[in-house]
Amino acid sequence: MTHRFTFLEDVALADTAFQASGDSPSELILAATQAVIETMVNPDTVSPRWHRTIEHQAPDLPSLLFDWLSDIVYLKDAHGVVFHEATAVVTEDRPHGGWNARGHLTGETVDPSRHELRADVKAVTKHLYEVRRDDDHWIARVVLDI
Amino acid sequence: MKLSTSMTLNRITDEVWEIPASEKAGMLVPARIYATEQILSTMDSGVFEQVTNVACLPGIRRYALCMPDGHWGYGFPIGGVAAFDTLDGVISPGGVGYDINCGMRLIRTDLTLADVRPRLEQLMTELFRRVPAGVGSKGFVRLDRRKFEEIMRKGARWCIDQGYGWHEDLSRIEEQGCIPGADPSKVSDRAVERGISQLGTLGSGNHYLEVQVASNDRIFDPQTAAALGITGHDQIVVMVHCGSRGFGHQVASDYLKVFEKAMRRYGIAVKDQQLACAPFRSPEGQDYFAGMNCAANSAFANRQVITHQVREAFSSVFGRPAESLGMNVVYDVAHNIAKVERYAEGELVVHRKGATRAFGPGRPELSDRYREVGQPVICGGSMETGSYLLVGTDQAMRDTFGSTMHGSGRTMSRAQAKRSVRGEQLKQQMAQRGIIVKAVSMSGLAEEAGFAYKNIADVVETVERAGITKKVAELRPIGNIKG
Numbered sequence: 184m185t186h187r188f189t190f191l192e193d194v195a196l197a198d199t200a201f202q203a204s205g206d207s208p209s210e211l212i213l214a215a216t217q218a219v220i221e222t223m224v225n226p227d228t229v230s231p232r233w234h235r236t237i238e239h240q241a242p243d244l245p246s247l248l249f250d251w252l253s254d255i256v257y258l259k260d261a262h263g264v265v266f267h268e269a270t271a272v273v274t275e276d277r278p279h280g281g282w283n284a285r286g287h288l289t290g291e292t293v294d295p296s297r298h299e300l301r302a303d304v305k306a307v308t309k310h311l312y313e314v315r316r317d318d319d320h321w322i323a324r325v326v327l328d329i
Numbered sequence: 330m331k332l333s334t335s336m337t338l339n340r341i342t343d344e345v346w347e348i349p350a351s352e353k354a355g356m357l358v359p360a361r362i363y364a365t366e367q368i369l370s371t372m373d374s375g376v377f378e379q380v381t382n383v384a385c386l387p388g389i390r391r392y393a394l395c396m397p398d399g400h401w402g403y404g405f406p407i408g409g410v411a412a413f414d415t416l417d418g419v420i421s422p423g424g425v426g427y428d429i430n431c432g433m434r435l436i437r438t439d440l441t442l443a444d445v446r447p448r449l450e451q452l453m454t455e456l457f458r459r460v461p462a463g464v465g466s467k468g469f470v471r472l473d474r475r476k477f478e479e480i481m482r483k484g485a486r487w488c489i490d491q492g493y494g495w496h497e498d499l500s501r502i503e504e505q506g507c508i509p510g511a512d513p514s515k516v517s518d519r520a521v522e523r524g525i526s527q528l529g530t531l532g533s534g535n536h537y538l539e540v541q542v543a544s545n546d547r548i549f550d551p552q553t554a555a556a557l558g559i560t561g562h563d564q565i566v567v568m569v570h571c572g573s574r575g576f577g578h579q580v581a582s583d584y585l586k587v588f589e590k591a592m593r594r595y596g597i598a599v600k601d602q603q604l605a606c607a608p609f610r611s612p613e614g615q616d617y618f619a620g621m622n623c624a625a626n627s628a629f630a631n632r633q634v635i636t637h638q639v640r641e642a643f644s645s646v647f648g649r650p651a652e653s654l655g656m657n658v659v660y661d662v663a664h665n666i667a668k669v670e671r672y673a674e675g676e677l678v679v680h681r682k683g684a685t686r687a688f689g690p691g692r693p694e695l696s697d698r699y700r701e702v703g704q705p706v707i708c709g710g711s712m713e714t715g716s717y718l719l720v721g722t723d724q725a726m727r728d729t730f731g732s733t734m735h736g737s738g739r740t741m742s743r744a745q746a747k748r749s750v751r752g753e754q755l756k757q758q759m760a761q762r763g764i765i766v767k768a769v770s771m772s773g774l775a776e777e778a779g780f781a782y783k784n785i786a787d788v789v790e791t792v793e794r795a796g797i798t799k800k801v802a803e804l805r806p807i808g809n810i811k812g
């Protein structure tokens with residue numbers, strides 16, 4: 184599957200910004216996840232030896248995406264890993280008015296001799312943060328502190 | 330003069346520009362930008378927008394300030410300085426930044442370029458091996474939660490107690506490497522989990538460890554330089570730029586969330602979500618201050634452990650103990666921090682984000698060693714140009730809450746820098762100019778190319794002419810380690 188994201192220029196001079204999109208919230212969250220992963224490492228150089236299931240609930244989709252991406256940054260430091268691939272399924276909990284996401288991350292312990300490492304992401308920020316829906320299309324703009 | 334803003338800018342002096350409080354609804358004080366006309370014309374529009382947003386925050390005193398290395402940041406601009414009354418003012422994680430107590434440390438040696446040049450490749454390899462850098466790197470110090478909490482409370486003192494440094498190092502660190510009031514119960518488990526294995530690591534981005542040369546022709550004030558241990562004659566020094574790593578980043582992220590909710594409770598409206606703040610005296614404000622101080626102390630400890638590793642590397646390469654190589658710390662300064670300080674207005678919580686404390690001579694906060702000359706200020710340039718050692722002045726105490734610049738400041742995006750040069754190509758070009766680079770990430774190296782930054786000499790000249798710091802020496806790179 185091709186994840187749709189573009190790194191944005193002149194949005195964050197000292198940091199990294201991207202726009203991700205998808206035809207569903209699941210595709211959106213996957214595209215944004217891939218952008219975060221590729222900011223840190225070339226995922227083709229990482230093997231899927233480390234596995235983690237991640238789950239989040241939030242009152243709205245912007246909060247869900249923000250918490251999800253922040254979790255990836257946390258896992259990178261707490262487990263000393265970089266990532267190979269992610270899966271995610273997002274569902275709207277219509278009766279209760281919230282959003283859920285469940286997915287899987289693979290990767291392995293950082294090894295600079297094998298991994299093509301890029302930037303160490305410090306945080307997902309709320310600067311110019313935006314998640315919006317255009318008809319059946321979902322778009323997010325995210326700035327990462329580097 | 331063509332600017333990136335249409336705001337009114339009144340010239341106060343050739344280096345100080347004021348945006349009046351009438352310029353934007355809600356401004357409580359004017360905004361002042363330190364810049365020459367030339368630097369002002371290169372500043373992005375975010376600087377003007379953000380510094381005037383800061384001027385709207387409750388309890389701000391005198392001015393919202395931006396230093397000449399200023400550029401767009403999160404909420405506050407990088408280069409931002411703002412002081413808030415501790416009784417009716419706020420504290421804001423956006424005024425400190427995600428990398429709490431990101432800062433600079435300078436270590437002197439008795440070695441000269443002639444001693445080091447023949448073994449430079451070996452030295453850089455040894456430093457690269459001993460000081461982990463880049464994504465996911467781990468330090469050699471194994472910690473459990475109890476020990477990590479001691480680091481939060483004791484900062485660099487913990488390192489000295491463990492043998493990672495010399496006792497006299499403490500008198501050469503801002504706050505003697507330990508800020509009181511740190512409370513480990515105010516940081517999350519996630520913050521601890523992110524930071525517990527990262528003590529003694531550099532990180533990536535613009536963080537670095539650099540071997541530099543102090544030559545006679547670049548010493549501007551020999552007497553002050555000598556007082557700081559800088560003797561010239563192609564003397565070798567080592568500069569370290571890094572902060573509190575994942576621990577501090579998580580503390581900042583956690584409290585931004587807390588403050589978003591707290592603002593509603595306290596009826597505070599801000600112009601930008603990243604300016605989330607709470608009254609300094611509120612439970613949330615005090616909790617953040619206690620948690621931020623934990624992260625600040627961990628950053629002092631981080632740079633102390635790196636100093637230990639630097640000494641070990643030099644000792645191993647030159648076959649002599651670090652003591653006999655004269656490897657004393659010159660100074661260690663924070664440039665992302667909020668601190669309670671006393672000024673004419675009373676007790677203020679001074680936020681410096683990409684700005685350095687620059688206390689003038691005689692201040693009681695300075696150790697005896699530097700009370701006469703003023704506080705050393707360390708400003709890092711790009712890895713291709715040079716860095717500067719300066720000292721604080723009385724005028725900084727009067728004009729800028731004892732603050733000055735911190736570095737050169739970016740003018741080009743990371744993506745644009747990567748398009749302009751490849752990491753391998755830049756490494757070769759620098760080697761041809763006598764600078765050996767060891768980098769974990771080649772793309773990260775390209776992002777930090779010298780042309781992506783302002784000319785640090787222009788920035789330093791501005792703060793010197795404005796009188797808020799005094800030039801002591803320029804330090805030129807010969808070896809650089811990057812994440």
